[in-house]
Amino acid sequence: MRLSIKACLAAFATACALFAAGSAGAFTPSAGRPPAASEAAAVPDVLTVAAQRQTVDPAFKRRKVTLVTNEAPGTIIVDTNNKFLYYVEGRDRATRYGIGVGREGFGWSGVVKVGRKAEWPSWTPPAEMRARERAKGRILPAVQDGGLDNPLGARALYLYKGNRDTIFRIHGTNQPWTIGQNMSSGCIRMMNQDVEHLYDRAGLGTKVIVVGPGNRQGKVSFDDRGVNFLRDLFSAL
Secondary structure, eight states, rough: OOOOOOHHHHHHHHHHHHHHHHHHHHHSOOOOOOOOOOHOOOOOOOHHHHHHHSSOOGGSOOOOEEEEEEEETTOOOEEEETTEEEEEEEEEEEEEEEEEEOOOTTTOEEEEEEEEEEEEBBBBBOOOHHHHHHHHHHOOSBBBBSSSSSSTTTEEEEEEEEEEEEEEEEOOOSSSSEEEEEEEOOEOOOOOOHHHHHHHOOOOOOOOEETTOOTEEEOEEEEEEEEEEEHHHHHHH
16 A cells, blocks of 8 residues: 655654664763763864854955055065055055054064064063063963964964064964954964965065054055955955
C-alpha cells in the first residue's frame, strides 16, 4: 500500500529530528567533564574573533582611493589628523588604511624610514612608559613575547631616522575598536589584517612621511579624492 506524500514528508521530518538530536549528543562534552584539549584551545580563538568584530567605523576600512600626490610609488604617507595611512601605488592611486594615533601630547611629525620589520613582534615598553604606568598602579613587563595578547599585534614596522630607532612603530593591535582614535603613545596602530597587508608591500628603507603636530615633515602634497568604486570592485574580485 502506497504512503501518501504527506505521510512520507512527516516520516522524513521525524528522521531528520532524530538524527540532529543524536549528532548534537555526539559533539557535546559529557556533563561534568572538562573540555578536551582541542576544545579548550578553541576558546581563545573564539574570543579573539569576537574582539576583532567589535565596532570599527566603516570609514576606516581598507580602500583603494584616488590620491593625487607627487610622492613616489612605494611611499607611506601617515595623515594623523584624519587617521589615515596611505600606501602610494602609482599615479593618482593609493591604498588607504584606517589607523589609531597618539593621544594628546603624544603626536609627532617627520620623515622617517622603515628600518626593521618583524612578524608577531615582542614588545619592550620604554622605561618612561613603565614609570608612568607604575605611578598609576599598573606594572608593565620589561618584555612581552609576541602573540594574540601583545599590544603590537601581528606585525611591526620599526621607524628609523637615519640609523637611529625613533622608538615609534607602525604596528597591529589586539584592540581594533581603537582605530580612528587618539589613544597610543605615538605609535601608528592598524587592524591586524591591514598591517599584514602593508607589511607584505613595504620593504626595508620605505620612506614614511608622518603628517602631524609640529609640521616637521616639511612640505608634502597629497589630496585624497575618495574611493574609485570601479577600481575597488575589480580589486576585490
